[in-house]
Amino acid sequence: MTAHAHARAEQPVVVAGAGPVGMVAAASLAQAGIPVAVVETDPVPRTDWRASTFHAATLELLDELGVAGRMHAEGLVVPVYHFRDRRAGLVAAFDFGLLADETPYPYRLQLNQQHLVRMLHERLAADPLVELRFGTTVTGVRADAGGVAVTVRDAGGEHELRGSHLVGADGPGSTVRRCLGVDFTGYTYPQRFLIASTSVDLRSLLPGIADVNYIADPDEWLFLLRTPESWRAVWPVRPETSREQATAPDTLQAQMQGLAPLPGGYPIVDHQIYKVHQRVAERFRAGPVALVGDAAHINSPMGGVGLNSGIHDAVDLTRRLARIRAGEADEEAELDAFARIRHQIAVEYVQADTQRNTERLMEADDARRKASHDEMRAIAADPDRARRYMRRASLLESVRRFGVGLPPGEVPRAAAV
Incomplete structure (x- = not known):
């Protein structure tokens, strides 16, 4: 050696x-x-x-x-x-049990x-x-x-x-x-992605959803998934929207209410906004x-x-x-x-x-x-x-x-x- x-x-x-x-x-x-x-x-x-x-x-x-x-x-x-499709509902279910x-x-x-x-x-x-x-x-x-x-x-x-x-x-x-x-x-997407997590069980408000859901929509697609701590929603943020606007409490609440109305509002336990590449x-x-x-x-x-x-x-x-x-x-x-x-x-x-x-x-x-x-x-x-x-x-x-x-x-x- x-x-x-x-x-x-x-x-x-x-x-x-x-x-x-x-x-x-x-x-x-x-x-x-x-x-x-x-x-x-x-x-x-x-x-x-x-x-x-x-x-x-x-x-x-x-x-x-x-x-x-x-x-x-x-x-x-x-x-x-x-x-899923935000307008048409369930498109396909995939079972990893296969x-x-x-x-x-x-x-x-x-x-x-x-x-x-x-x-x-x-x-x-x-x-x-x-x-x-x-x-x-x-x-x-x-x-x-x-x-x-x-x-x-x-x-x-x-x-x-x-x-x-x-x-x-x-x-x-x-x-x-x-x-x-x-x-x-490579490249960077013009939209940023925003994640908001809530302790509310979205299955009680959106019957039939799975624990992981990819939801297509030409205006505002969604990604909804459950973790042990919370439910998490991911959606796009337009390029012209500032970080402050996108993460303001009223904006986050409006976005969550757009998923399913909840009297009294959603508790938001965490949120992040980031660029996607x-x-x-x-x-x-x-x-x-x-x-x-x-x-x-x-x-x-x-x-x-x-x-x-x-x-x-x-x-x-x-x-x-x-x-x-x-x-x-x-x-x-x-x-x-x-x-x-x-x-x-x-x-x-x-x-x-x-x-x-x-x-x-x-x-x-x-x-x-x-x-x-x-x-x-x-x-x-x-x-x-x-x-x-x-x-x-x-x-x-x-x-x-x-x-x-x-x-x-x-x-x-x-x-x-």
Whole structure:
């Protein structure tokens, strides 16, 4: 072993970002016996309510990390979801039970992402292999023959961390990605999305709805879903509407009353407004530095696959890093395979499906909207087509096709399935 190789073997893997994807990466590395340093700008773990859906393929991976049981104890199992029209009502119901012979998790698990972060934070804080550095910001990245040097700033000033590799899980505004000079190509929707959560049980006011509902409308589509804490409504905000107007209490109340009248008003327990993008990084790695999750790709939330695909990125990468660190694999081949496969999945599955889902909800042309609804009805009515549709929606298709973290020589065989 060369001096550089020996030095790298003694260094931790640095993970930038302590959101759900970064924490999964850290937990996966620690489980493999690899020391980890997690760097996070926020002083404490985030309590972001934005993502809340965990699909079957993701639950399989999280079960291997030993956290799926606890997630189920706190989460909400949703086997059926609806595609609806705001004027015509139910268009199609999709039952993940059709996948029961393929996965132990034939459903969506609804659980706000902050709970997964909390669970993993509790585990990692007690793990001697893991150093958690909250209140610390990445300001620079430099790769060299000895690994990677990460410049960080904390309360004590600016200094340097050494690592064998760097995992950039620091979100859509990724400092790691900017330091690498990687383009984040794509576009931003003109509308912003607004999420409002209420403790009111919307099923009592909207009989017949499922726990997850995608509701098409040419003027104002809706996304309604239930979580253990609340019901959540997502709707578009016009470009000309200011943030202050969109989030004013009277506006939020009017929007909720537009769903179903409720004398006395809706208690709003949380709300967020944010821009929505369809973007993919030009490349997912540079030397010993790799991008995962929102740092690598960001998409519309319609389909609930952004968080899930980010977790798949993290597990794929960390399985490869474990083989590299153990001296069992060629570093370039492994990291190239990660970058190529995860980029392909981001484009062919995540971006393509979320864009199609969003466009289906907001379609304004009557003929195209009717054709889309007819297609959804036909898919739901045919068990074989419905099964194929839900294999893709649950990310099982991409995982069965490409695997997660398979050695480079095994990927073509998996991709041919």
